Amino acid sequence: MKKHITYIVLGLLALVPLLGLSSYMMHILILVIMWSVIGMAWNLLSGYCGQVSFGHAAFFGVGAYTAGMLYSKLGISGWWGFPASVVVVAVFALGIGYICLRLRGPYFALATLAMGVIFRIVAENLVGVTGGDLGIMLRERTWIDKTWYFYIILLVAAVTYYLVRKIIESKLGYYFVAIREDQDAAESLGINTTKYKTIALILSAVITGFAGVFYTNYMGYIDPKVVFALHDISIITIMVVMVGGVATYWGPVVGAIIMVLLAEIIRSIPKLGTAHHTLFGVLLIVIIIFLPNGIVGDFSKLKRLFGMRSPAP
Amino acid sequence: MSLLEVKRVSRFFGGITAVKDVSFDITKGEILGLIGPNGAGKTTVFNVVNGFYPPSRGEVFFKGEQISGLKPHQICQRGLARTFQVVKPLQRMSVLDNVVASAFLRARDRKEADAIAAEVLNFTSLDEDRNVISKGLPLGKRKRLEIARALATRPDLLLLDESFAGLNPSELDESIQIIRNIKKKGITIMIIEHHMKVIMSISDRIVVLNYGEKIAEGSPLEIGRNPLVVEAYLGEAQSA
Amino acid sequence: MTAIQTEVLLQTLISGVLLGGLYALIALGMTIIMGVMKIINLAHGELMMVGMYIAFVLFSWLHIDPYLSVFIAAPFLFLLGIGLQKYLINPVMKVDSILPENQVILTVGIGMVLANLATIIFQSDYRQTPVSYGTKAWYLRDYWKDSPVDISLSMPWTVSFTMALLITAGLWFFLTKTDMGKSIRATAQDLDAALLMGVNVERMRVVTFGLGSALVGAAGCLFIPIYYIYPDIGGQFTLISFVITILGGLGSTVGAIIGGLILGLFESLTATYVGMGWAPVGRFVIFVAALIFIPGGVASLLRSRKFGK
Numbered sequence: 001m002k003k004h005i006t007y008i009v010l011g012l013l014a015l016v017p018l019l020g021l022s023s024y025m026m027h028i029l030i031l032v033i034m035w036s037v038i039g040m041a042w043n044l045l046s047g048y049c050g051q052v053s054f055g056h057a058a059f060f061g062v063g064a065y066t067a068g069m070l071y072s073k074l075g076i077s078g079w080w081g082f083p084a085s086v087v088v089v090a091v092f093a094l095g096i097g098y099i100c101l102r103l104r105g106p107y108f109a110l111a112t113l114a115m116g117v118i119f120r121i122v123a124e125n126l127v128g129v130t131g132g133d134l135g136i137m138l139r140e141r142t143w144i145d146k147t148w149y150f151y152i153i154l155l156v157a158a159v160t161y162y163l164v165r166k167i168i169e170s171k172l173g174y175y176f177v178a179i180r181e182d183q184d185a186a187e188s189l190g191i192n193t194t195k196y197k198t199i200a201l202i203l204s205a206v207i208t209g210f211a212g213v214f215y216t217n218y219m220g221y222i223d224p225k226v227v228f229a230l231h232d233i234s235i236i237t238i239m240v241v242m243v244g245g246v247a248t249y250w251g252p253v254v255g256a257i258i259m260v261l262l263a264e265i266i267r268s269i270p271k272l273g274t275a276h277h278t279l280f281g282v283l284l285i286v287i288i289i290f291l292p293n294g295i296v297g298d299f300s301k302l303k304r305l306f307g308m309r310s311p312a313p
Numbered sequence: 314m315s316l317l318e319v320k321r322v323s324r325f326f327g328g329i330t331a332v333k334d335v336s337f338d339i340t341k342g343e344i345l346g347l348i349g350p351n352g353a354g355k356t357t358v359f360n361v362v363n364g365f366y367p368p369s370r371g372e373v374f375f376k377g378e379q380i381s382g383l384k385p386h387q388i389c390q391r392g393l394a395r396t397f398q399v400v401k402p403l404q405r406m407s408v409l410d411n412v413v414a415s416a417f418l419r420a421r422d423r424k425e426a427d428a429i430a431a432e433v434l435n436f437t438s439l440d441e442d443r444n445v446i447s448k449g450l451p452l453g454k455r456k457r458l459e460i461a462r463a464l465a466t467r468p469d470l471l472l473l474d475e476s477f478a479g480l481n482p483s484e485l486d487e488s489i490q491i492i493r494n495i496k497k498k499g500i501t502i503m504i505i506e507h508h509m510k511v512i513m514s515i516s517d518r519i520v521v522l523n524y525g526e527k528i529a530e531g532s533p534l535e536i537g538r539n540p541l542v543v544e545a546y547l548g549e550a551q552s553a
Numbered sequence: 554m555t556a557i558q559t560e561v562l563l564q565t566l567i568s569g570v571l572l573g574g575l576y577a578l579i580a581l582g583m584t585i586i587m588g589v590m591k592i593i594n595l596a597h598g599e600l601m602m603v604g605m606y607i608a609f610v611l612f613s614w615l616h617i618d619p620y621l622s623v624f625i626a627a628p629f630l631f632l633l634g635i636g637l638q639k640y641l642i643n644p645v646m647k648v649d650s651i652l653p654e655n656q657v658i659l660t661v662g663i664g665m666v667l668a669n670l671a672t673i674i675f676q677s678d679y680r681q682t683p684v685s686y687g688t689k690a691w692y693l694r695d696y697w698k699d700s701p702v703d704i705s706l707s708m709p710w711t712v713s714f715t716m717a718l719l720i721t722a723g724l725w726f727f728l729t730k731t732d733m734g735k736s737i738r739a740t741a742q743d744l745d746a747a748l749l750m751g752v753n754v755e756r757m758r759v760v761t762f763g764l765g766s767a768l769v770g771a772a773g774c775l776f777i778p779i780y781y782i783y784p785d786i787g788g789q790f791t792l793i794s795f796v797i798t799i800l801g802g803l804g805s806t807v808g809a810i811i812g813g814l815i816l817g818l819f820e821s822l823t824a825t826y827v828g829m830g831w832a833p834v835g836r837f838v839i840f841v842a843a844l845i846f847i848p849g850g851v852a853s854l855l856r857s858r859k860f861g862k
Contacts (some may be wrong), residue, residue, distance in 0.1 A: 052654040054661075099844055106593045106657045107803065110795050111844065113595075117792060118837040136602030170423065170784050174414040180651075181403035188363055188397075190389035190418040190466050230788065235661060242658065246651045274673055285641060288659045292650030405651065 010158055010231035017147045026146040030218065032260045033153045033255075034067060037211045039240040039252025040160050045204035046238075048168060050180025051101070051197055053111040055116030057233035059205040062092050063212025064227040069126030069129075070119065070134035071216075075245060081213035090202050097201045104183065113234065120228035135223025142217065149218050156214060160207050165249060167203070176200055177247075208237075231277065239280065243287050245296030267307050314377075316341045316470055316501050317362070317393075322381075331357040333452065333525040334371070339470065344492070344502045346516030346533075348509075352489055352547055354525040355505045359472050362503075363395045364388040375470070394468035396459035398475045398505070402447035408458055409434065409443040410546055416465040429465055437461040437491055441452035452482040460491065464500075471495065472502040477511055489515060513537065521545070560702040563823040566818065567704065571714045573817020575775060578717040580789055580797035580809040581724060588804030589761040592642070592656045594817070596664035597786030597794055600766045604773025605782045606671060612682045612777070619682055619777040620716065627767040628772050634766025635740035637663060638759050660837035664787060671784035681781045684709065709778040709798055716775055724768065737761055741804060767792075789833075796840040799807065802852025811851045815839070 016029065038060065046052045066088045067081025100111040123130045130136075143149065167173050175196045178186040187193050190225040216222050227233065236259060244255025262283070291298040315338040324332040330438050332354040339345050347355050350411055360366045360544040362373055364385040373381040380388050403411050412430040420426035434440050442450065447458060456476050463471055477488055485508075496502060511534045512519065521529040521536060523545040529536055536542055583597045594600075607624035607629060617625075645659050654659075680859060689708035693700050728734040739747040740757045749756055769790075799818055801808025816839060823835030 006354060048650065050652065052652055052657075063851050099841055102844065102848060107799075110593055110595070111653050111799075114792055114795065114837060114840055118834065120674055121833050121837075125834065171417040171420075171426070174410065174417055177410075178403050179416045181405060182401045184365070185397065185401035185403065185462075186414075187385040188365070188389060188395055189415040189462060190386050190394075191414075192384070192386045218646035233663065235665070238658060238661075275669060277665045278673070279702050281662040281669065284662035284665070285659060286661070288645055288650075288655050289641070289648065292645075292655055297651070 008057050010154075013154055014151075016279065017115050017150055021057075025148055026150060028260060028264060030146060030150055030153055032256045033150075033157045034211050034214060034218075035236070035240050035256035035260055036253045037153070037160050037313035038208055038242065040164050040258055041204045041207035041211070042237045043241050043247065043252050044164055044167070044176075044207070045200045047241060047251075048173065048180065048198060049176035049200035052106075052238075052272040053108045053112045053113070053201075053204070054234055054238065055096075055119075056204075056208050056237045057230060058096065058112075058116045058119040059089055059093065059208040060215070060233050061119055061224070061228035062089050062126070063209030064216045065123065065130060065136070065212075065223045066209070067213040067216035068138075068222050071138055072131065072136045077142070078213070078217045079142070083211065083217065085209040085213050086206055089206050093202045093205035094198070096205075097198045101197050101201065113230070116228060116230055116234050120224050120230075123224035123228055130224065133223060133225070134233050135221060135226075136216075138216070138220040149214075151220075153214050156210055160210075161249070163203075163207075168249075172196070172199065176183045236280075237277075237286055242284065242294055245294030245298070248294065248296040250295040251294050314341060315339060315374075316376065317503070318374040319358070319362065320372045320374065322358070322361055322368045322373065323362055324354075324366055325369045331359065331525055332368075335522070335525070335527045336371075337520050337527065338492050339501060339503055339529060341469075341501055342499065343517040344496055344504060345503070345513055346512040346519040347503060347505045347509075347522065348512055348519060348536075349522035352524075353522040355522055357472060357525075358522070359395060359474055359503075359505065362388075363393065363472060367381075386432065387424060389466055389468075392467070392469035393472070394463035394466045394470075395472035396463050396474050396476055398478070400452075400455045400459050402450070402455055402458055402462075404446075404448040406447060407444050408439055408447055408450065408461075411447055411458060412439075412461050412465045415462045418466045429467075433461050433465045436494065438487065453488075456480065456486065457491070460488075460495075464495070468500060470501045470503065473506075475505055475507060477506055477508050485511070496547075556702055560704065561825060563702060563704050565821050566591065567706065568710070569818035569821030570814060571707075571710045571817070572821055573814035574714045574717045575692050575772060575813075575837055576793060576797060576817050577810040578720060578772040578775070578815025579769055580801065580813050581806060582765035582772070583791075583794040583804060584798050584801070584804055585728075585737070585741070585761055585768075586765040586811040587798060589737055590642075590758050593660070593795065594762075594765065595657055595660040595791055596637075596667060597660075597765075597769055598789065598791035599664040599667040600630055600634070600787075601769040601773040601776075602671060602694075602782070602784065602787040603633065603667060604770030605777055605786070606675065607770070608774040608777040609680060609682055609782060612684075619684065619774050620685075620712065622777075623716065623720075623771045623774040627771045630770030631634050631656040631763040631767040634763040636758050637766075638762035642762070643755070643758070664791070666786050668787055676782060677784055679781045679783045684778045687778060707779070713775040713779060717772065720768065720771055724764075725806075733757075733760065736762075737817075793836065796836055796843075798850075799840060800843045800847075802850025805850065805852035808850050808852035815851075 032074055038056065042053060042056055063085045066085040067078040070076050070080050070084060071078045096115050099116065100108055103111050104274025124133055175191050179193050179196060183193055212227060240255035240259050241252050243258055244253065266272050266279055295302065317339040319335060319337050322335050323473060335358065347358065349355055361368050363385050368381050372379055375391060375393055380391065403414060409430060412433055415428050416426040417427035420429055434443055437460055439454065439461055441458060442454060450458065460476060468475065477485055480488060489511060492502065517532055519533055520527060521538045521542050528541045528545060529539045579601060583594060586594050595719050604626040607626040608619040611617040611622045611625065612619055641663065642659060643655060645656050686708050690705045693704040728738055736752045739750060739752055739755055739759050744754065797809055797812040800815060801812030816836065819835055820832045824832040843850065
């Protein structure tokens, strides 16, 4: 049963469009799956390999703009962004890695944060290339109905999940975790830490870029403030994984469900809407202090906490 | 033939000289002890040989090739592994996973890595602890895990940095036996140790450092009689 | 070079130095926290924002001059910093977690809350304090009639810069001459040695975080007469101070001052010769260049000069 849980979840999800859910419900589901993808990608670099990125919006945005510019500049479908973004995002990730990976720990984190901001500012200022603040609008959407969008992002998520699992159980995964646990020890055991950190970064970036490509095609509109957003992309990415569980397979999914639902609930209550960053911030603080490894990572701790209150069977 | 040649190596930190003009060779198959009072520069020598610091002056040759200036992982790939004085286990990984991670250096796939790990764990008598998360291991076993991890990279030369410090007598005996068995496998060893009895009994040759300089070199017997060495150690005992 | 070109260049350099002095003060707060606690405080800019709003409120309600608010905002932020360190950051330093960056992420949470609370209280409008001397300036030709070039010196900029210098000098005095300052420096240099010497490291951490917050709060007040505020202004100053600390060398106070000046000059030059919108990009060009070419920052250059062989 437990062995097949992944297939069961996937199978059930594949059947969801048959339920005839409202367009809004489908939208929420699509967002949850998209954030799971971004979370899993971040987890690969930061959770497993220990290189905490505060700038994943850079990769998301580059992916989104690859799709958007294929449409606006070349006049071809934004879906070509999927193959194109692999190359484009990887190249950008290589550049960012070259600059940032020479820093360790929190300094790496802040350097990536700066990178995210640089990308936003450049996208805003290079009006001739990106269209600047006006953004890019896809004049016609591929489908009105959400079903196919749902299946596409579900496929991306399934592939990502499979890939992350395979990687973590292989040599790459062992090397990633070794680097996270002790970079000096890893280096002296023959692990080329720079090389493997770069691999983790590129893998993570390309997957995040995929989510960006999907976003452009799904939403039909992007601008630098949205897709390169520090709080609404980079920080939410971190929160998805922190809340769900760092370095766990299902953590990003759990985190995505919680974060997307929470954002929707807060948004739907008029008075609370303006305070959503406060609530997110408080949630982040509470999680870090009480469940530093997230809901999945500290699940035993949670069970114990609630187990004490429920009567013994 | 010399396996490792350290040629006139100096290492400065800012204005401080940690190692000054040190030269020595290691012959294939021997155990070389590196001793000296606290702060004599022993660990710095290891760090230079292993590639953590490039030497400020001088060169290091391994199997006849210059390795000074290479990165630690490149040096390890050439067959030179080390342990750390302050143990650095991969804390959140199990003992087995720690060893598997280093076995991947030579293994082509997971199966082979598992096989190497199983053999090394057996060799270092860590079998029973294979599933323990290494953070929870007692010090003695953590020291042995360091050795196991280094062995899993299939080295020709093993640098052991105070692998005996803090061990109780029975652990000590066990570790000495492991070192002897490593030698039997044909692996050359350089060892830093404070425990005089141990070093005198297992080393084939000893190099003595004091204030970053080599003050003596020879068989354990010669070293025990060397007035300079005695003075260096007495000096330390008096100032301590 | 024509007289006008010279004038523009000199004017640009002067604004660069004035801006740099203020930047240095902001970065000093971050750098001492970094030195002692080995963490990056990503709520640094938000703390500055709090200082700015204190000055703004005091000015608009009680007509207190922003320069006097320094003496109210700095102690307030000192206490706020102490509270944050004691009740939020310190507990997290003791919790075991997979990612040691938890503390940094925690400060992101703190920053989010502060910025958002400011939005709720003050709305997201841009605000200014219309001080009477806001546009006053001194002109070189007023003092030297035949000067070939005319250069102006804005009064609020000059006053802010001078006060930043005084605060920096005060900090230097505190760190080098007082017992507590010496203990803080000892903690920053070598934690184990400081512990052995009997320094109460925990207390030094609390004090340092308070001090860093007070410094950036004071900087906030100094920025008020020459700048505008809005609740999300903090993020940009966090980044500026980080860029400066990378440029100057992590945890180095002298480096922070030099780094601040370099960044101020560079931004001012980019704004004049490339365009206003590109000034932030110039900031990051410096950042990237520093990371690649002087990994240890200016401080490492100074050190190698001193001990170089």
